[in-house]
Amino acid sequence: MDGEFLVEETSGQVDAIGGGNLLILAESEEDALNACEKAVEAMRKVPNVILPFPGGVVRSGSKVGSKYASLGASTNDAFCPTLKGITKTELSREIESVMEIVIDGLTEEDIKKAMRVGVETFCSIGAYNGVKRISAENYGGKLGPYHFHLQEIME
């Protein structure tokens, strides 16, 4: 409808790693989004990584697997604030919002660098501004062979 369609004629392809992630647990949606936007801004400066979701932030996170055989992903109930009372939750009472930043990178090291920048940004914002916890998920190893352990990344 715009009048023209402009696209690159050729594009390259290379094996890479997808699905690195950071979870930010905050006291309110506003605090979580504010922290994520600052972290995304810093992480996008790291070379060889992309944050594939719009704005770099995932509001409605999913987990690997579901109770249905044909459904490969379902609600990440352990980190869903509104389901705290009726599921095996990972959240404490004061957490009202959880957002996720997903990172795809060319190498494991590239993803680790981006995650480190993200964690440092979250820490600089601090608990006084509503950022209560930082976490990540590998869904019991089901997400793939690459595991990113936050404490190792920050050493």
Add this chain to the structure above:
Amino acid sequence: MSALVFSMKHRSEQRVDMSPLVCNKLAGKSPSEIAAMLLQNGKNSIRVDEIFNITGSDTQNIIIEHSFGKLDFIGKDMEGGSISVEGDCGAYLAMGMKAGQVKVLGDASLFAACEMRNGYLEINGNAGDFIGAALPGNKKGMCGGTVLVKGNVGERAGDHMRRGILLIEGDAGDYCGSRMVAGTIAVMGNTGKLLGYAMRRGTILLWKQPQLSVTFNDCGSHTLSFLPVMFSSFKNLNSKFADNATWFNRAQRFGGDIAVTGRGEVLVKI
């Protein structure tokens, strides 16, 4: 064309089945044909003009004057048009209604909006037990539409409710939202015991703190962005629900009833 008015001549000793007097069943009939129609009155059948004076001719706009609590099945299976009831009405008001609107100035008795499918029902007084419920033995209660009650409702409001919106400005009795499968019930007043008993899914929205059973778990306080969107859909109603001073987006969420599937929710204004 003026509204078709049924004005009650005298109060019958027995209950009257009003289900033939709905807009879709009267369409195309002359006043004399309508007058000759038969209504079940206790164990007898009586002509419409034996108990009603009939004026007007617009069958899509019906007014029932001097109504009282023994006129059952008003608006049953209605498929369009409007019915205004000036007074009280009996049981099974707007039962199975598919479209159109029914407005009652007084009270309604048991099973109002029972198994209602769509349309709009407004009750300016109180409503009895089982509003929006399923008939005994049936599995699906109200399946769509909007019901507004300006007074109080009895027990088991929304029992087996499947879809639609039940808005109650006053209080609700015990077992409100029992066995609810889905849909929304909003209560501005107090609620009774065992709210949401065995509810599987659906939302019960409350302005006052309820007495919840132990099978509802606290899921914490939340700012919910869907609430203002839902409230704004009520702004054209002639109701307290249309007043944005009553709207809120901050609620305490309780999940349950975990004695069954437990995907229902009770949201309480903070």
